[in-house]
Amino acid sequence: MTEHRKPKVIVICGPTGIGKTKLSLSLAKAFNGCIVGADSMQIYRYMDIGTAKPDSEELSVAPHYLIDVADPDEDFDAAKFARQGRAAVSEISARGCVPLIVGGTGFYVKAILHGLFPASPVDPEIRRKIQEDLQVHDRDWLYDRLRSCDPEAASRIHPNDTYRVTRALEIFEITGYPLSEYQKQHGFMDNPFETLKVCLHMNRKALYERINRRVDLMIDAGLLEEVKSLLERGYSGDLKSMQSIGYRHMVDYINKKFTWDETVYTLKRDTRRFAKRQLTWFRKDAQMIRKSPDDAEEITEMVRKFIEIC
Numbered sequence: 222m223t224e225h226r227k228p229k230v231i232v233i234c235g236p237t238g239i240g241k242t243k244l245s246l247s248l249a250k251a252f253n254g255c256i257v258g259a260d261s262m263q264i265y266r267y268m269d270i271g272t273a274k275p276d277s278e279e280l281s282v283a284p285h286y287l288i289d290v291a292d293p294d295e296d297f298d299a300a301k302f303a304r305q306g307r308a309a310v311s312e313i314s315a316r317g318c319v320p321l322i323v324g325g326t327g328f329y330v331k332a333i334l335h336g337l338f339p340a341s342p343v344d345p346e347i348r349r350k351i352q353e354d355l356q357v358h359d360r361d362w363l364y365d366r367l368r369s370c371d372p373e374a375a376s377r378i379h380p381n382d383t384y385r386v387t388r389a390l391e392i393f394e395i396t397g398y399p400l401s402e403y404q405k406q407h408g409f410m411d412n413p414f415e416t417l418k419v420c421l422h423m424n425r426k427a428l429y430e431r432i433n434r435r436v437d438l439m440i441d442a443g444l445l446e447e448v449k450s451l452l453e454r455g456y457s458g459d460l461k462s463m464q465s466i467g468y469r470h471m472v473d474y475i476n477k478k479f480t481w482d483e484t485v486y487t488l489k490r491d492t493r494r495f496a497k498r499q500l501t502w503f504r505k506d507a508q509m510i511r512k513s514p515d516d517a518e519e520i521t522e523m524v525r526k527f528i529e530i531c
Contacts, residue, residue, distance in 0.1 A: 227415040228314035231524055233323045234259070234330055234503055235421030236496035238435045239428060240514035242275055244421065245323040247517060248524055249283035255313040257306055258287040259324030259333065262465050264302070265293045267451055270444045271467035273435070286313075293451060293462040298384075303332035310414065319528060327502035328377075334414060347394045351387050366390065371399035377502075381469060384461045417527040419520055420509040422500065429493050436467075436489045445471050466491055 231254070233245045245256055258264070262272040266289045274288065286309035291297040306322070310333065313320040322330055355363055360383050367386050368375040370393050378385045389400040422428075448463075448471035456463060458472035467488060474484040503509055512520055 227413060228310060228320065229528060230310060230334070230414045230416045231319060231321045231527070232259075232330060232334070232416055232418040233321060233421070234325060234327065234418070234509075236428060236499040237273070237325050237492060238432045238496065239421045239423060241323055241325065241421060242273075242279060244514060244517055244520065245321050246279060246282045248521065249319075249321060251521055252319045252524060252528060253317075254319040254321045255284040255286065255309075257309045257313070257320055257322045257333070258285060259306070259322050259326050259329045260287075261302075261326040261329055262462070263288050263324075264291050264297055265289070265295075265462050266291065267454065267456075268293060268447070268462065268468070270439050270442050270447045271465070271471075273439070284313075284318075293456045294460055299328055299332045300337055302329050303337055306333035307413075325499050327499065327506075334416060335412060344391065344395050347391055348387070351390055351394075355383070355387070360386070363387070363390070367393075371401055373401035374399060381464045382461070383464065416508070417524065418506065418509045419523070420503045420506075420511050421514050422511050423513055428496060432492050432496060433489050436485070436492060439467065440485065445474070448472060449475065466495055 231248065233241050233248070235241055245254075248254055249256055260272065262268060263274050264287060265272070268274070275285065280288075287302065287306055290305065306329070310320040310322070322333060324330065351363070354366075361380060363383070364375065364378075364380040364386055367378070367389055371389055374389045375386075378389065380386070392400045444467060448468055451463065451468075452458065452472070452475070458464075458469070458476070463469065463472060470479075470484050470488040470491070473479050474481060479487065510523070
């Protein structure tokens with residue numbers, strides 16, 4: 222009887238701006254790899270500059286999955302991402318290629334590798350009530366409410382992520398139990414793949430300098446014009462996708478909430494804070510092998526040995 226082996230998957234993750242794309246393209250060329258994006262923003266069409274989406278030249282190096290798969294106003298959650306991501310990994314493996322899961326959204330990486338906990342059903346009446354509360358008060362008030370009933374979940378959800386804040390509150394209202402407790406009970410026990418996980422890291426000061434330069438490059442590349450184009454297409458600045466880093470900053474500038482200097486300053490600051498949260502997430506995974514982007518040769522050899530082991 223032939224032993225059934227789990228598909229082998231390479232994970233390349235780390236904070237924004239650290240060099241994941243460059244390394245993953247190198248590995249894809251070396252090992253006949255295909256890249257499954259694990260970025261909660263690169264899934265959206267028309268949002269290229271602010272998401273640091275691979276350009277046409279980079280996309281031509283290897284097949285890419287989970288990029289440009291949804292419109293900015295389309296509902297797209299971790300469950301949908303996990304389904305499509307797992308289907309992509311299975312397809313890539315079946316073709317005899319190496320799946321590389323690449324990105325900085327730690328929850329999406331975890332969702333592909335280990336599945337999601339069974340979600341609580343939606344109660345339309347409770348959802349309507351929460352939406353009414355949001356209209357009467359504001360998203361800060363809603364976030365404070367989540368912090369009072371589920372501080373652990375609140376610590377992992379950005380205050381501007383109204384969709385996830387609302388969903389966590391829904392689960393608490395429907396069941397009487399915090400979302401974080403459901404996640405602990407599930408434990409992400411599903412484990413259909415054999416994985417090698419590499420997390421890129423570097424000196425914090427050096428990373429922050431890279432992030433500041435990256436923001437400048439995005440602005441020079443036309444981030445403001447990209448956001449104006451999205452608004453002209455009819456996509457509201459209140460959409461979940463438009464409340465992400467970079468896009469909400471440009472929307473606020475367009476709406477004259479901040480001066481240009483204030484906008485650039487807060488964009489750089491918030492991107493650095495986001496990178497810090499990403500590092501905290503990945504640090505909690507004991508299976509992560511931490512490597513510098515300068516260790517490309519060592520990482521390549523590590524991947525080679527992982528693939529060749531029977």
